[in-house]
Amino acid sequence: GDQVKQSPSALSLQEGTNSALRCNFSIATTTVQWFLQNPRGSLMNLFYLVPGTKENGRLKSTFNSKESYSTLHIRDAQLEDSGTYFCAAEARNNNNRIFFGDGTQLVVKP
Amino acid sequence: EAAVTQSPRSKVAVTGGKVTLSCHQTNNHDYMYWYRQDTGHGLRLIHYSYVADSTEKGDIPDGYKASRPSQENFSLILELASLSQTAVYFCASSDRGNSGNTLYFGEGSRLIVV
Numbered sequence: 114g115d116q117v118k119q120s121p122s123a124l125s126l127q128e129g130t131n132s133a134l135r136c137n138f139s140i141a142t143t144t145v146q147w148f149l150q151n152p153r154g155s156l157m158n159l160f161y162l163v164p165g166t167k168e169n170g171r172l173k174s175t176f177n178s179k180e181s182y183s184t185l186h187i188r189d190a191q192l193e194d195s196g197t198y199f200c201a202a203e204a205r206n207n208n209n210r211i212f213f214g215d216g217t218q219l220v221v222k223p
Numbered sequence: 224e225a226a227v228t229q230s231p232r233s234k235v236a237v238t239g240g241k242v243t244l245s246c247h248q249t250n251n252h253d254y255m256y257w258y259r260q261d262t263g264h265g266l267r268l269i270h271y272s273y274v275a276d277s278t279e280k281g282d283i284p285d286g287y288k289a290s291r292p293s294q295e296n297f298s299l300i301l302e303l304a305s306l307s308q309t310a311v312y313f314c315a316s317s318d319r320g321n322s323g324n325t326l327y328f329g330e331g332s333r334l335i336v337v
């Protein structure tokens with residue numbers, strides 16, 4: 114959507130390499146969530162963030178509310194990391210409505 | 224573990240027919256949502272509810288109705304299904320409390336209107 118812009122739209126990684134996904138927000142954002150949609154279509158919540166950084170295994174995410182962006186870093190990419198990554202922004206001024214980006218389609222190759 | 228279950232998981236409907244998608248959550252969450260996902264895009268909010276017997280319009284409510292008869296159940300109703308409503312529909316819940324506004328999604332319902 115217009116409120117949340119994700120980049121890149123698609124990405125191909127070699128197994129074992131690192132990369133970063135980014136979301137830019139055009140709305141005042143209080144919290145950010147990152148999801149992974151697997152090839153079967155299921156959505157899994159990866160992170161729920163207030164401004165700051167969280168880490169979970171090979172994944173690390175940062176939310177910078179002053180500069181209106183969030184990043185998701187993937188370290189040592191594995192085949193099972195393949196899927197579509199979505200970020201979602203909770204709007205400060207719109208009844209806490211949550212807006213989704215259009216996703217980054219990630220393929221990890223052996 | 225928190226659980227959101229949707230039914231049916233897949234449906235083929237005839238144009239002009241009525242479709243009801245059901246969602247049940249065992250999370251004890253106050254908030255429930257219906258999102259639509261079109262191929263290659265993110266999720267867009269159709270309707271949501273923060274208490275039983277009350278529903279609110281989301282960003283794309285036209286052509287859809289919602290019903291929240293209890294805290295656990297939230298239905299999406301297409302009174303007159305149209306070709307443009309072919310999509311995958313996701314239900315979610317959140318409590319806006321201790322876990323913030325974390326969304327927990329069901330597995331999705333794939334609707335094809337012919």
